[in-house]
Structures are given as structure tokens and as C-alpha cells.
Amino acid sequence: MQYTRRKYPIGIQTFEKIRTGNYMYVDKTEYIYRMVHADSNYFFLSRPRRFGKSLLTSTLEAYFQGRKDLFKGLAMEQLETEWTEYPVLRFDMSLGKHMEKEQLERYLASQLEPMEHKYGILTESPDANIRLTNLIRRAYEQTGRQVVVLIDEYDAPLLDVVHEEKDLPVLRNVMRNFYSPLKACDPYLRFVFLTGITKFSQLSIFSELNNIKNISMLPEYAAICGITEEEMATQMDEDLDILAGRLNVNREEAVQKLKDHYDGYHFTWPSPDIYNPFSLLNAFADGRLDSYWFGSGTPTYLIEMLKKYNVLPQQIGGRKAMAESFDAPTERMTDIAPLLYQSGYVTIKGYSPITQLYTLDIPNKEVRLGLMKNLLPGYLDRRTTDGLTTVALLYEAIYEERLDDALRLLQTFLSTVPYCDRTDYEGHYQQMLYVIFSLLGTYVDVEVRTPSGRVDMVMRTATTLYVVELKLNQSATAAMQQIDLKNYPERFVLCGLPVVKVGINFDMERHTLKDWVIAN
Incomplete structure (x- = not known):
């Protein structure tokens, strides 16, 4: 099949480069028109990393520079009639990560210098907030037009210290001082737009900027990125x-x-x-x-936070929460929901107007498999590579409905894994099987309620539903007797798939499966 290869803007976040280089561009300019003609002039948008926030900021920059030529054939060309050129000050905070106070102050200075040079400002002041104030006023005086300030990844300098008692207040003060002119210079400002991943409290970072409109959860901007x-x-x-x-x-x-x-x-x-x-x-x-x-991003920090908040693998998704508990400032969080949501590891999957509760869950297969692969080392010591190979072989056996072979494979593999901490309780094995079965790309759930009790684990493939009961240092027969006694399969009779009962007994000393029983 012959085709002309499209140019995809992989890693390109500059609107001008995409448009002049004939790269594919998904038209978001209607949202930009809506925003720049709204009642408010101050906007904040939170989206996960690599969701197009930088490209959106660059598109706003081109619009306010009056670059009508770049919008040919896009929605904006039909919507906008004036094309006024404004002075634009654009700041990229994405490289301001992992910095001490003095480094961060130098970084802010490096962001200001080229713009100061453009407007002929020679400054001796070490204070970034004074320099930003002077820059906004000079740009306004020289051009006779109000100034546009665009700040991309405003929270980047704070992300890696967001839960540190020592460094966060110091760096937060630096950033608060830098952002403070955005309120004081209001008469000189036409438009202010900030993007970020997390939401910091206005009290802590925008001490006076209480007029900023957070559009992150507004339905009219739902598809502004992505x-x-x-x-x-x-x-x-x-x-x-x-x-x-x-x-x-x-x-x-x-x-x-x-x-x-x-x-x-x-x-x-x-x-x-x-x-x-x-x-x-x-x-x-x-x-x-x-x-x-x-x-494209190592979630080491996320794995650490899951441990800190004692979140089990099966508790990452399937959460119900009020908006204020997940679309919330992360620096004061007492629960992991804001971090999971704002980082893109869970997303909104439903809402009840009666309870005003949102359902949060893992968005898709890519994120689910990525999370489970990163959680696997916690259960397999350092045998993760062998573990992933075993998972692939398990997938093949379960796909071919050879569950006995799959469990034998798992038994052999787990017997070679070095001893990990806290393996003396049933929940450890339940969590480990949840992670492993999730990596198979199958539906898996734990502690599933039935009229007569809770099933340890339910796993659904394209052809079969498995009802699994786990025991530790007892017997597989005892596990199977519990399934029969409680009549768990009856709960799943309407799923339309054949139900297979599986009783598994783990050996605490050998840290692997001891015996199992499978019954249709």
C-alpha cells in the first residue's frame, strides 16, 4: 500500500514550527478564541504532562502577536476579525526543576534577561519580582498596548519538593514573589495564562491573585488539550x-x-x-x-507516594470522591487522590448529581499496564525482567485456557524469587496476583461483594470468568469448599461467560503456591 507519510509533531511544541513545517495540527483555536474573548483575563489550566499545554501556550503567543498567517484554514481565521498585536512575555518554567533557592533565582533571571534586552532595560536588581514589574510597565509604555503574560508549567520548580517540609516553603516563597506583580500590574495586563500539572493553593503561591479563573474542570474547555x-x-x-x-x-x-x-x-x-x-x-x-x-516519564516519585499513603495496587482505581478532594492543592493533601488525578494516572469515569461524587479510575490499558509493571518489583524483589517474561507466558497459557499450566508456571517462578518483607499474610499474595493478572490485560478485581460474602479475586478474560479464593498455609480444598459453601458463582451467572472456580493455597515458608484446585 502506497501512502504519503504525514509529518507528526512528535515533541514539537511550537505552533509556528508546526504550521510552517506542514506538520499535522489538531485545530484547538476555537477554544482559544473563546478564552481570549471571555469576561476574565486571568486563566489557569491543569493537565497531565505531555498533554499539549506547551503547544496551547505557544498558540496563544502566536495569536496575541497578531500572526494571522499561521491561522490560515483554522477555526480562528473565521472567528477573529481584529488581529491586534500585543507585547507578549512568555515564561517556560519546565527546566526549573531540581534546583536550590539560588539556582532557581538565577533561572528566573535567565528567563527575564532576553525580554529585558528586547525592551532596552538594564537592571542591577537581583529581585525577580521587581524586574518583572519593570518589564511589564516598560513593554506597556513602549508599545502603548496592554501586556500578555504566558507562564508554561508554572509549578515545575515545586513538583519534586511538593511534600518536603524543608525545601517547599523556601522555593514556594521564591515563586510567590516572582508571580506577585501579576496582581499589582493589573492595569497594564491584557491577558494572563498559566499552565501546570498540580494545583497549588492560591494562599500559598498566588497570595493576592484571587481573580484567576481555573478552567481545568469547566465543560466548555473539556477538550482544549488532548x-x-x-x-x-x-x-x-x-x-x-x-x-x-x-x-x-x-x-x-x-x-x-x-x-x-x-x-x-x-x-x-x-x-x-x-x-x-x-x-x-x-x-x-x-x-x-x-x-x-x-x-516518557519515570513514576518513581509516584511509587514512593503510594507507599507513603499505604495505597494497595487494587486501590489506585475505582475511587469515589468529591471534586474538592482530587481537584485540590497537592501541597496540603492527606490522600493520594489529587496526585493520581492531576498526574493523569486516574481520570473521571462517572459522576452522580445526587451525591456529587465523581468516580475516578485508571484511564486506559497503557496506564494500567505501566503502573503494574512499576509496582511489580515491590513483589518480586529484583527479578522483574524474569517476572515480565513469566507474565507473557502466563498470558499465553490463560489465553489458551490452560489455567493449570499457568499456575504451575507461576509456582515455579515464585519459588525462585528471593524473600520479600511482609509475606506472612494472605493480602500480600492477593496484591501480588492482582498486579500479575492486571499485566495480562484481563479484567481483575479483588474483595468482590456477593450476597453471601466477599470473593478474594475475580478475573475475566474474553472467554471465561474465574472466581478465585486464596488460602495461606491451609489447603486448596478448603479454598474450594468456601467457594461452594458461599455459592459465589451464583453472583456472576448473568455475565454470559462460563464460570470456573479456582482454589489456591500459598505456602508461607516457600512463598509460592503449594496446591490448587480448578473446577468448572
Whole structure:
């Protein structure tokens, strides 16, 4: 099949470069028009990393510079009639990470210097807030027009210290001082836009900036970042056919694979389904499905925080919460929900207007598998590579409905894993099986309620539903007797799949499966 290769903007976050280089651009300019003509002039948008925040900021910059030529053929060309050019001050905080106080102050100075040079300012002041105030006033005086301030990744300097008692207050003060002119210079400002991952309390970082409008959860801006199903179907129509050919499946199957792997984000409710733009574009560019977004950032910090808050693997998703408990300042959080949500590891999957509770869950297969792969070392000591190989072989055995072979494989592998801490209780093995079975890409849940009790684990494949009961230092027969006594399978009779009962007994001394019973 012959095709002209589309140019995908992988890692390109400059609007001008995308438009002049003839790269694919998913048109978001209607949202920009809506924002710049709204009642408020101060906006904040929170989205996970690599979701297009920097490109959005760059597009705003081009718009306020009056670059009408770059918007040819886009929604903005039809909507905007004035095209006024404003002085734009754009700050990129993304490289201000892992810095001490003095380094951060030098970094802020390095951001200010080129703009000061442009407006002929020679300054001796070491204070970034005084310099920013002077810069805004000078730009206003020289051009006769109000100033636009764009701050991308405003929270980057604070992300790696957000839960440190010692460094956070020091660095937070530096950033608070820097941002303080945004209130004092209000008469000189036309528009202020900040992006970030986390939401810091206005009290702590925007001490006086109480007029900033947070659009992160507003329905009218739900799809301002990311790619919707409609955008993919209309603006990437040809790309879907090409990808289907490269995956050797039909178009419907290709769409379903993309949906399973990269779709499922919602930043308000109701909301269109949002695809992860970084993963989606990479999949089109490479002609294959891979762990692009998850692989682009190491969630070491997240794994540490899961331990700190004692969050079990099965507790990451399936949460119910009020908006103020997850769309909340992370520096004061007492629960991991804000970090999981704002980082993109869970997303909104439902909402009840009666209780005002949102349902938060893992968005898609890419994130679920990425999380479980990163949690696996905690259960397998350092045998993670062998563990992933075993998982692949387990997948094959379960896919072919050879559960006995799969459990024998798991027994052999676990007997070679060095002793880990806290393996003397049933829950450890339940968590470990949850992580392993999740990596198989199957539906798995633990502590599933039935009318007569809780099933330790339920696993559903395309062809079979497995009801699993676990015992520690007892017997597989005892586990099976509990399944029969409580009549657990009756709870699942309407699922439309054959139900298989599995009783497993673990040996605490050998840290592996001792015996098991399988019954249809």
C-alpha cells in the first residue's frame, strides 16, 4: 500500500514550527478564541504532562502577536476579525526543576534577561519580582498596548519538593514573589495564562491573585488539550486507514485498539472521550502500539507516594470522591487522590448529581499496564525482567485456557524469587496476583461483594470468568469448599461467560503456591 507519510509533531511544541513545517495540527483555536474573548483575563489550566499545554501556550503567543498567517484554514481565521498585536512575555518554567533557592533565582533571571534586552532595560536588581514589574510597565509604555503574560508549567520548580517540609516553603516563597506583580500590574495586563500539572493553593503561591479563573474542570474547555474521538475520526481519517494497514487489521479493529490503549480521559463530566495526544501521535508515526506516554516519564516519585499513603495496587482505581478532594492543592493533601488525578494516572469515569461524587479510575490499558509493571518489583524483589517474561507466558497459557499450566508456571517462578518483607499474610499474595493478572490485560478485581460474602479475586478474560479464593498455609480444598459453601458463582451467572472456580493455597515458608484446585 502506497501512502504519503504525514509529518507528526512528535515533541514539537511550537505552533509556528508546526504550521510552517506542514506538520499535522489538531485545530484547538476555537477554544482559544473563546478564552481570549471571555469576561476574565486571568486563566489557569491543569493537565497531565505531555498533554499539549506547551503547544496551547505557544498558540496563544502566536495569536496575541497578531500572526494571522499561521491561522490560515483554522477555526480562528473565521472567528477573529481584529488581529491586534500585543507585547507578549512568555515564561517556560519546565527546566526549573531540581534546583536550590539560588539556582532557581538565577533561572528566573535567565528567563527575564532576553525580554529585558528586547525592551532596552538594564537592571542591577537581583529581585525577580521587581524586574518583572519593570518589564511589564516598560513593554506597556513602549508599545502603548496592554501586556500578555504566558507562564508554561508554572509549578515545575515545586513538583519534586511538593511534600518536603524543608525545601517547599523556601522555593514556594521564591515563586510567590516572582508571580506577585501579576496582581499589582493589573492595569497594564491584557491577558494572563498559566499552565501546570498540580494545583497549588492560591494562599500559598498566588497570595493576592484571587481573580484567576481555573478552567481545568469547566465543560466548555473539556477538550482544549488532548484529542477527541470526533477530532480523530475527522482530522485523522486517512491516518486511521494507514495505521490499520500497518497493524494488519481492519479500520474498526484499529480504532478499538487505539481506544483501549490511549483513550478514556475525562477532565469534567459529562465530557467527550479524550485520547492521550502524545501516545496517539506516536502510534500513528510508528505504525504500532506501545507504552509512549507512560514510558516518557519515570513514576518513581509516584511509587514512593503510594507507599507513603499505604495505597494497595487494587486501590489506585475505582475511587469515589468529591471534586474538592482530587481537584485540590497537592501541597496540603492527606490522600493520594489529587496526585493520581492531576498526574493523569486516574481520570473521571462517572459522576452522580445526587451525591456529587465523581468516580475516578485508571484511564486506559497503557496506564494500567505501566503502573503494574512499576509496582511489580515491590513483589518480586529484583527479578522483574524474569517476572515480565513469566507474565507473557502466563498470558499465553490463560489465553489458551490452560489455567493449570499457568499456575504451575507461576509456582515455579515464585519459588525462585528471593524473600520479600511482609509475606506472612494472605493480602500480600492477593496484591501480588492482582498486579500479575492486571499485566495480562484481563479484567481483575479483588474483595468482590456477593450476597453471601466477599470473593478474594475475580478475573475475566474474553472467554471465561474465574472466581478465585486464596488460602495461606491451609489447603486448596478448603479454598474450594468456601467457594461452594458461599455459592459465589451464583453472583456472576448473568455475565454470559462460563464460570470456573479456582482454589489456591500459598505456602508461607516457600512463598509460592503449594496446591490448587480448578473446577468448572
